[in-house]
Amino acid sequence: MTSYIIRRVGQFVLVFFAATFLIFSMVFAIPGDPIRALAGEKPMPDSLRQTLVQRYHLDEPYIVQYWYYVTGVLQGDLGESFNQRPVLDIIKERFPRTLRLAIYAFIIEMVIGVTAGVWAGIRKDKFLDSLVKVSTVAVISIPIFVLGFMAQLFIGVRLGWLPVTAGNPPSLYGYLLPAIVLAAVSLAYVARLTRSSVVENLRSDYVRTAKAKGLSRRRVIGVHTFRNSLIPVITFLAIDLGALMGGAIITETIFNVPGIGQALYQSVLGQEGAVVVGIVTLLVIIYAVANLVVDVMYAVLDPRIRYD
Amino acid sequence: MTKVTPLDTAVDPHSADTGVLLDVRDLEVEFRMRSGTVKAANRVSYQVDKGETLAIVGESGSGKTVSAQAIMGIIDSPPGFVTGGEILFRGKDLLKMEEKERRQIRGDRISMIFQDALTALNPVFTVGWQISEMFQKHRGMSKSEGYKRAIELMNLVKIPSAAERVNAYPHEFSGGMRQRVMIAMAIALDPDVLIADEPTTALDVTVQAQIMGLLADLQQQTGMGLILITHDLGVVAEVADKVSVMYAAEIVETADIRELYRHPYHPYTEGLMRSLVRPDHKGGRLSPIKGSPPDLLHIPSGCPFHPRCDYVQDVCRTDDPPLREILEGRTSACHFAEVFSND
Ligand SMILES: Nc1ncnc2c1ncn2[C@@H]1O[C@H](COP(=O)(O)OP(=O)(O)OP(=O)(O)O)[C@@H](O)[C@H]1O
Ligand code: SF4
Ligand SMILES: [Mg+2]
Numbered sequence: 001m002t003s004y005i006i007r008r009v010g011q012f013v014l015v016f017f018a019a020t021f022l023i024f025s026m027v028f029a030i031p032g033d034p035i036r037a038l039a040g041e042k043p044m045p046d047s048l049r050q051t052l053v054q055r056y057h058l059d060e061p062y063i064v065q066y067w068y069y070v071t072g073v074l075q076g077d078l079g080e081s082f083n084q085r086p087v088l089d090i091i092k093e094r095f096p097r098t099l100r101l102a103i104y105a106f107i108i109e110m111v112i113g114v115t116a117g118v119w120a121g122i123r124k125d126k127f128l129d130s131l132v133k134v135s136t137v138a139v140i141s142i143p144i145f146v147l148g149f150m151a152q153l154f155i156g157v158r159l160g161w162l163p164v165t166a167g168n169p170p171s172l173y174g175y176l177l178p179a180i181v182l183a184a185v186s187l188a189y190v191a192r193l194t195r196s197s198v199v200e201n202l203r204s205d206y207v208r209t210a211k212a213k214g215l216s217r218r219r220v221i222g223v224h225t226f227r228n229s230l231i232p233v234i235t236f237l238a239i240d241l242g243a244l245m246g247g248a249i250i251t252e253t254i255f256n257v258p259g260i261g262q263a264l265y266q267s268v269l270g271q272e273g274a275v276v277v278g279i280v281t282l283l284v285i286i287y288a289v290a291n292l293v294v295d296v297m298y299a300v301l302d303p304r305i306r307y308d
Numbered sequence: 309m310t311k312v313t314p315l316d317t318a319v320d321p322h323s324a325d326t327g328v329l330l331d332v333r334d335l336e337v338e339f340r341m342r343s344g345t346v347k348a349a350n351r352v353s354y355q356v357d358k359g360e361t362l363a364i365v366g367e368s369g370s371g372k373t374v375s376a377q378a379i380m381g382i383i384d385s386p387p388g389f390v391t392g393g394e395i396l397f398r399g400k401d402l403l404k405m406e407e408k409e410r411r412q413i414r415g416d417r418i419s420m421i422f423q424d425a426l427t428a429l430n431p432v433f434t435v436g437w438q439i440s441e442m443f444q445k446h447r448g449m450s451k452s453e454g455y456k457r458a459i460e461l462m463n464l465v466k467i468p469s470a471a472e473r474v475n476a477y478p479h480e481f482s483g484g485m486r487q488r489v490m491i492a493m494a495i496a497l498d499p500d501v502l503i504a505d506e507p508t509t510a511l512d513v514t515v516q517a518q519i520m521g522l523l524a525d526l527q528q529q530t531g532m533g534l535i536l537i538t539h540d541l542g543v544v545a546e547v548a549d550k551v552s553v554m555y556a557a558e559i560v561e562t563a564d565i566r567e568l569y570r571h572p573y574h575p576y577t578e579g580l581m582r583s584l585v586r587p588d589h590k591g592g593r594l595s596p597i598k599g600s601p602p603d604l605l606h607i608p609s610g611c612p613f614h615p616r617c618d619y620v621q622d623v624c625r626t627d628d629p630p631l632r633e634i635l636e637g638r639t640s641a642c643h644f645a646e647v648f649s650n651d
Contacts, residue, residue, distance in 0.1 A: 205427035211382045214415030227432055303477040304431055
């Protein structure tokens with residue numbers, strides 16, 4: 001178990017360096033003048049240019065530049081925006097909102113997705129099962145921005161049940177519609193995954209053994225089927241928590257949530273290289289941490305993989 | 309054999325015997341699927357008494373497992389349904405019981421072990437947990453008591469260093485040891501009847517012999533009735549008292565094992581014996597039965613064995629021979645069973 005975790009942590013470190021190197025290369029090493037890219041369309045005085053060249057060590061070899069950048073990241077220094085606001089400040093302001101949005105979406109997705117999936121799985125081929133199947137196909141095949149605008153139009157405008165935009169700072173109520181939309185697609189996956197996993201496990205030999213032991217139906221399903229069925233679902237859920245934050249870019253823009261996704265969107269438009277790098281680095285780290293947590297959790301849930 | 313039919317259906321399940329321990333009568337099981345309805349058990353009858361070992365032998369797909377699952381009440385339903393017959397346990401029909409009452413018998417008075425212990429044990433719980441569950445759920449014991457009993461049982465089925473291995477997971481055991489865990493779990497509550505469904509098929513030959521030996525020993529100690537399902541007549545020679553041969557969802561012959569070996573009354577049984585691997589002939593079977601077992605969706609007309617039978621006559625193609633008593637304690641479902649009994 002311990003060696004398994006050490007190995008996974010090692011992989012995490014590798015992923016961290018590979019990903020930050022890629023991001024760094026993409027934004028700072030694109031052909032052309034990185035200072036120009038950083039400044040965007042604005043004119044730039046020579047003195048500022050000199051300062052910037054020094055600050056970003058542009059006169060040094062590429063790999064050294066990366067090293068400065070990565071040690072900065074490790075010390076919590078993600079650089080500054082063009083108007084000299086530390087990127088870390090922007091993240092500190094914006095990130096909690098994205099996190100809240102993602103967590104609300106995650107709770108919706110987990111509770112509704114798992115419940116619907118288990119229900120459909122134990123009532124295979126009945127009405128509810130068909131309903132889950134059809135509605136999940138529908139949700140999966142609609143692009144998220146279409147879903148977002150539809151939700152705004154129907155639930156927000158026509159029915160007037162929920163606010164169309166989140167507000168600034170957003171209220172709990174304001175988060176609800178974007179959270180539902182953000183959760184919708186993953187929720188459909190969770191429901192389907194849970195359903196097929198439950199169906200498969202109900203057919204398994206060890207569930208038959210559990211019945212043969214004379215256990216109650218509740219125990220056969222709740223203990224002997226449930227834990228095994230949830231292994232793939234939990235894996236998906238944990239990875240998805242990272243993906244939800246990335247997915248927030250579209251949702252935050254549609255619903256005007258002032259979170260990190262919106263900040264990323266705005267800084268791409270404004271060619272704020274340092275901000276883009278800072279935020280993407282953060283997202284990558286979150287994603288990698290989520291993966292690490294998944295792997296460890298997987299090992300706890302499924303004793304068979306601990307000794308690989 | 310004279311059967312005593314118990315009239316009193318309200319007998320105390322733990323009182324002295326009023327008849328046969330387990331009496332399966334004309335059991336019918338159907339699987340209703342899109343492709344059609346399969347009759348996987350057709351008028352299946354057999355009896356097991358205290359301390360007796362009944363072997364059920366037949367090729368793959370003949371309905372051996374399905375009839376055992378019907379006794380346990382664990383048929384996949386849908387698509388499977390018990391559509392007829394009786395399963396009398398100590399005189400009481402299991403099929404007429406409330407689910408709650410039946411569940412108290414399942415795993416407790418009648419229990420079952422399965423072919424592949426690797427998939428039959430739950431991979432995410434320790435073996436101790438899985439054995440202990442029997443005591444906790446059926447006997448209301450505490451967890452620590454249950455684990456104590458689990459260790460005793462693991463010792464009984466000869467798993468080395470049981471006290472340390474009680475917290476190991478199924479995948480950490482060898483195939484033979486896993487099957488011992490399965491056996492420990494099945495005999496935990498000292499059942500009256502144990503059904504072993506091909507318990508050694510997944511194991512190599514030396515381990516097979518050990519497991520069969522273990523089952524025989526346990527039966528000696530506990531006096532339970534044992535139903536041993538196998539497709540290999542050779543495996544049961546030393547342990548079984550009686551044999552029922554199944555073909556195409558039906559019992560085609562039942563006999564005392566020595567009688568059967570000396571003189572089969574059904575051409576299919578004869579074929580099975582001819583196809584046995586002889587210990588003196590290294591490798592290879594002598595002569596397998598020609599053809600292959602029928603698809604249960606398309607059972608041949610008349611005697612289901614007729615397309616493969618060496619003695620087939622016209623009547624066999626049209627009339628399905630019922631299972632008849634030929635001599636005392638011997639039944640056969642062949643039109644010409646008497647002819648075999650005379651030569
Ligand atoms: N879950 C099921 N769904 C549909 N049909 C089934 C199912 N289980 C069994 N059957 C049908 O019942 C028939 C008999 O199956 P069974 O498992 O009893 O055979 P068996 O004699 O135990 O064979 P084997 O030696 O391969 O274990 C099968 O051929 C199949 O047609
Ligand atoms: S009834 Fe006919 S076909 Fe069937 S086993 Fe007997 S001889 Fe063979
Ligand atoms: Mg079988």
